[in-house]
Amino acid sequence: xxxxxxxxxxxSGGGVRLExxxxxxxxxxxxxDRLNAVDSTTDAVLNEIWDSVERDPDVRCVVLTGTGRxxxxxxxxxxxxxxxxxxxxxxxxxxxGGIALAGRLSVPVVGRINGIALGGGFEMALGCDILVAxxxxxxxxxxxxxxxxxxxxxxTLPRRLPRTVAMGLLLTGRRIGAAEALAAGLxxxxxxxxxxxxxxxAWVEDILACAPLSxxxxxxxxxxxxxxxxREARIAGLPSLVAALESEDADEGVAAFREKRPPVWKGQ
Numbered sequence: 001x002x003x004x005x006x007x008x009x010x011x012s013g014g015g016v017r018l019e020x021x022x023x024x025x026x027x028x029x030x031x032x033d034r035l036n037a038v039d040s041t042t043d044a045v046l047n048e049i050w051d052s053v054e055r056d057p058d059v060r061c062v063v064l065t066g067t068g069r070x071x072x073x074x075x076x077x078x079x080x081x082x083x084x085x086x087x088x089x090x091x092x093x094x095x096x097g098g099i100a101l102a103g104r105l106s107v108p109v110v111g112r113i114n115g116i117a118l119g120g121g122f123e124m125a126l127g128c129d130i131l132v133a134x135x136x137x138x139x140x141x142x143x144x145x146x147x148x149x150x151x152x153x154x155x156t157l158p159r160r161l162p163r164t165v166a167m168g169l170l171l172t173g174r175r176i177g178a179a180e181a182l183a184a185g186l187x188x189x190x191x192x193x194x195x196x197x198x199x200x201x202a203w204v205e206d207i208l209a210c211a212p213l214s215x216x217x218x219x220x221x222x223x224x225x226x227x228x229x230x231r232e233a234r235i236a237g238l239p240s241l242v243a244a245l246e247s248e249d250a251d252e253g254v255a256a257f258r259e260k261r262p263p264v265w266k267g268q
Contacts, residue, residue: 012030014041014044015030015031015038015039015041015042016028016030016045016046017030018052020059023059023061023208024060024061024062024204025053025059025061025063026062026063027046027053027063027064027065028065028066029042029064029065029067029072030067031067032067032068032069034073035073035116036067036068036073036121037072037075037076037078038072038075038076038096038097038121039079043098046098046099047092047094047098050094050098050099050104050105053105053107054104054105054106059107060212060215061207061208062110063109063110063112063204064099064110064112065111065112065113065114066115068115069115070114070115070116070117070121071111071113071121071124071125071137072097072117072118072120072125073119074096074118074120074121074122075096075120094127095127096120096151096152097120097123097124097127099124099127099128100120100124100126100152100153100156101127101155102126102156102223103223103224104127106216106240107212107215107216108219109127109130110132110200110203110204110207111124111125111130111131111132112132112196112197113125113131113132113137113178113187114137114193114196115134116139116140117137117138117139118141119141119142119150122139122140122141122150122153123153126152126153126156126157127152129219130188130203131188131189132191132200133181133182133187133189134190134192134196135178135179135192135193136178136193137181137190138176139175139186140169140173140176141157141169141170143173153169153170154170157170158170160186161185161186178190211247211253211263212265212267213240213243213249213250213268214244214249216243216244217244217245221233221236224236224238249263249265249267252264
C-alpha cells in the first residue's frame with residue numbers, strides 16, 4: 001500500500017478495497033462470494049492497509065464495512081491454512097484481521113455492520129470504536145461449534161459486556177440480532193438497512209467536526225492506559241496528549257468558540 005495514494009485514490013486487491021477521500025479512509029472487505037471471509041492473502045492486505053492508514057496524517061476517520069449481505073463471516077475455513085495452535089502462536093498483537101484488538105490505529109474507526117458479523121468478523125467489529133449496524137445485521141461466535149476458539153473475543157468480550165451476556169455468547173455459538181446487540185451495549189446505533197449509510201455518515205460528520213489531534217490523544221489514552229488505575233492514567237504523559245495540548249488547534253478551537261464560527265482544524 002503506497003503512502004502517496006491520497007484523496008480520491010482507490011486501491012483494490014486481496015479481497016479488500018480502500019478509498020481515501022476528504023480525510024476518510026473507507027475500507028471494504030470485498031469477497032461477497034465467501035461472505036467476506038478472511039483468508040491469508042486478505043489478512044496480509046488488511047495489515048498493510050492499517051499500517052498505511054496509520055502513517056497517513058490526512059486520514060482523520062476510518063469506515064470499515066463489507067460487500068453484499070455480510071460484514072465478515074470470519075476466517076475462510078475453505079483455505080488450507082495453519083492449524084489452530086500454529087495460528088495462535090503466530091497471530092500478531094493486533095488480533096484477527098489486524099484490528100480485532102483495539103488500539104492499533106490512532107484515528108477513530110467506525111464499523112459499518114451491513115450484515116452478518118461472525119467469528120473473526122465479530123472480533124473485527126469489536127476492534128472498532130463506534131459500531132453502526134443495519135437492522136438485518138447479526139453477530140455470533142460459532143468457533144466452539146466447529147472445535148475452534150474465538151481467540152480475540154474470549155479476551156475482549158468479557159471486558160466489554162456483563163459476564164453473563166459475554167459468556168452466553170462465547171459458550172453457545174448462538175447469534176444475536178442488531179436490536180439485541182444494541183440493548184447489550186455492543187453497538188452504538190441500529191438503522192434500517194436502507195438508511196445505514198445516512199447513519200454512518202452522521203457519525204463520521206461528528207468525528208470530522210472535532211480537532212484531529214484531540215481525537216488521537218483521546219483514543220491513544222483510552223487504549224494505552226487501560227491497564228492503569230485512574231490516577232496513573234490521568235497523569236500519563238503520552239506524546240499524543242502533549243501534542244494536542246500544545247497544538248495550534250487548541251488555540252483555534254477557543255478562538256472559534258469566542259468568535260462564534262466553525263473552527264478550521266490544521267491537525268497541528
